[in-house]
Amino acid sequence: YNPVFFSYLIITPTAVLLFTAKELTAALCLQLAEENVHLQWYPYDSVEEHLKTMAKELSETGCKHSIWLSSDSSEAIHRAASGADILATPLNIISEVSPVSLMKLTKNDVELQGFRDCHVRDGIAVVRLLKWLHEEIDSGKEVTEIQAADKLLEFRKDEEHFMGPSFSTIPGSGANGAIIHYCPSRDGAQKVIEKEDMFILDSGGQYMDGTTDITRTRHLSRSPTTEQKTAFTRVLQGQIMVGASLFPQGVKGNVLDSFARHALWEVGLDYAHGTGHGVGHFLNVHEGPCGVSWRPYPHDPGLKPGQVLSNEPGYYKVGAFGIRHEDLVETIRVTKETEHPRAAGLLGDFDGRGVLGFRTLTLVPHQRDCIDPCLMSDFQLQYLNNYHKRVFDTLGPILKERRLHDEYTWLQNECAPLIRGTNCNSFLGGGDHPMTSPALGEAGGSVRLTKNHPPVNEQTDHLMVSNRRRPWTPETPKALQEFKGCWGIGDRGDCASGNLTYTMQAWFHVGLLLSRGITPVEPAQQCRSMALPHLCRVPGIY
Structure with missing residues (x-):
């Protein structure tokens, strides 16, 4: 399924050595030569001996050398390249992701x-x-x-x-x-x-x-x-x-x-x-x-x-x-x-x-x-x-x-356009929708969402709470008097009017959770509007 072959490749400052199970064809060698790629071929199973020889030669120069090996290489390859079995002081091995992988x-x-x-x-x-x-x-x-x-x-x-x-x-x-x-x-x-x-x-x-x-x-x-x-x-x-x-x-x-x-x-x-x-x-x-x-x-x-x-x-x-x-x-x-x-x-x-x-x-x-x-x-x-x-x-x-x-x-x-029907009973964007919630079922009245709002920011809004798809029952703001503080996120809403903007529907969830004893993320500020006290801003969240 993958047009690749098993091989090892050794790149030095002066040569490129390729180790494969079969010799390269004449056509492939010609193609590589036309692309100015010159390499030496060796049998696949000779790579360890070449690495050990290379390690010994490098150690005899008296200079410090480092060898970069793919971290996916086997223990045998690591030991051969460092000269661990033949040198008193093995060479330094940099075992990192292959530069070939990064280029691909x-x-x-x-x-x-x-x-x-x-x-x-x-x-x-x-x-x-x-x-x-x-x-x-x-x-x-x-x-x-x-x-x-x-x-x-x-x-x-x-x-x-x-x-x-x-x-x-x-x-x-x-x-x-x-x-x-x-x-x-x-x-x-x-x-x-x-x-x-x-x-x-x-x-x-x-x-x-x-x-x-x-x-x-x-x-x-x-x-x-x-x-x-x-x-x-x-x-x-x-x-x-x-x-x-x-x-x-x-x-x-x-x-x-x-x-x-x-x-x-x-x-x-x-x-x-x-x-x-x-x-x-x-x-x-x-x-x-x-x-x-x-x-x-x-x-x-x-x-x-x-x-x-x-x-x-x-x-x-x-x-x-x-x-x-x-x-x-x-x-x-x-x-x-x-x-x-x-x-x-x-x-x-x-x-x-x-x-x-x-x-x-x-x-x-x-x-x-x-x-x-x-x-x-x-x-x-x-x-x-x-x-x-x-x-x-x-x-x-x-x-x-x-x-x-x-x-x-x-x-x-x-590929015909998908259109939302009129039988959807969940809160969705694009217009005014009544909200219903069993959690707010103790009082009468109604709350409607108005379209005087910016669009929902789904890149960030979802990180705190869902702003859609939850059933709500008609309710009045006075049902929210059970809230002891002012909990909410954002200041997009029209608190004084009683209208809940699109994004602020989501903040009901925050308020409901907090009213049931869930610890707030940060202390709430004192509300400036008492009409809907739960919908004022919590600093650092919006």
């Missing part, structure tokens, strides 16, 4: 354009497979997991520069989708993809100009259960939060991991794998040393422009179903002029460190039937609709040019 991590302009181009072609192949799979299942035909994987490979082979899969395809149907690294066997009984199954398809392609890795989850009958729909939506919210995030240049990937889990954590759900990994350019689909995970990557040098990572939160109910949404993203520098959903709101550049964000490379729609728009904020819906428009605007003309008219129509339907 940041892609050049040609590599980045290749990533963008190959994801267009890969998107065509995946769209064709998803459309084919639904039609087969709808017509009553049996399709096994292996057959779906094979059909996808068939479609990918139609695309220019395709060299092969980037890993073994994971086609998990029903309970198999809850097995994170599931791999169906071609031997024995085959699992048929049932119409009522959630189906995870995690796959990727190696193209001469880039590498892809994509996961999409589908419900084959297009009628998921409420539990499945909720989980699907919350996983998607996490992917959007990562995809739309802004962060300082140089922060390590683990800083972003909680963004992907936030919507799941709100309801006590999680997933037991990392959120993202580095991806090589026509190399390893899993490439270090950076990644996004709950655990820090030990050699992560920090995020910089030009890196390519995956963005793949998930949820898995053992024995029932699995959900994962995976895109590849390109790390980009962001200013107020950048085409990024949060660029216009920038107020600084992290004191000169620079602002980074992501641009999604993957171009395949998410299944609209599995998304609950009532759970999503206005920003999330707009983000998703903009993404789907970009998918259709990019792939649609190609499908039409190739006379794949049925696929064009299928994609057009899949």
Whole structure:
């Protein structure tokens, strides 16, 4: 799956030594010579003796020498390079992440354009497979997991520069989708993809100009259960939060991991794998040393422009179903002029460190039937609709040019804008909405939200408390007299009028928690308005 070979490479001030199991071909030597690369070839199993000889020669010069070894090298290689078994005083070894890994991590302009181009072609192949799979299942035909994987490979082979899969395809149907690294066997009984199954398809392609890795989850009958729909939506919210995030240049990937889990954590759900990994350019689909995970990557040098990572939160109910949404993203520098959903709101550049964000490379729609728009904020819906428009605007003309008219129509339907219906009973942006809450059910009256507010800042508001999706019962401010102090966050609200602004709906949660004995983050200031005393500012939080 990876176009690499086992080897050792020794670089000295005067020579480059390559150790492989087979001699280099004449064509390869000619290619290297044309690129002014001159190296000496040696058998793979002779590397230890060469290292020991080199260590002895260096020690005899009487000068101090240091040898830089990859920290992934074996103990035998470390001992040979330092001369530990032959020298009275071993050489100094610098055991760090390989400089080769650091160079591969940041892609050049040609590599980045290749990533963008190959994801267009890969998107065509995946769209064709998803459309084919639904039609087969709808017509009553049996399709096994292996057959779906094979059909996808068939479609990918139609695309220019395709060299092969980037890993073994994971086609998990029903309970198999809850097995994170599931791999169906071609031997024995085959699992048929049932119409009522959630189906995870995690796959990727190696193209001469880039590498892809994509996961999409589908419900084959297009009628998921409420539990499945909720989980699907919350996983998607996490992917959007990562995809739309802004962060300082140089922060390590683990800083972003909680963004992907936030919507799941709100309801006590999680997933037991990392959120993202580095991806090589026509190399390893899993490439270090950076990644996004709950655990820090030990050699992560920090995020910089030009890196390519995956963005793949998930949820898995053992024995029932699995959900994962995976895109590849390109790390980009962001200013107020950048085409990024949060660029216009920038107020600084992290004191000169620079602002980074992501641009999604993957171009395949998410299944609209599995998304609950009532759970999503206005920003999330707009983000998703903009993404789907970009998918259709990019792939649609190609499908039409190739006379794949049925696929064009299928994609057009899949990318249609998602609109929130009138039956949503949760608080959402975009207008005035009544709030209801069982916690405020002792008094009568009503409270309404008005639109005299700035937009919700989902980059920061979510860190304290949710500002949406919670049921509320009509209530009056006097029900809040149980509060003994003034607790809240921010000063965006119109306290005196009794109108609660969009963001201030969230601060009700803070007040309710504090009234039940939860220690405040900081002491509250004396309220200046007594109409809604709980909604005044807590210093240091907003």
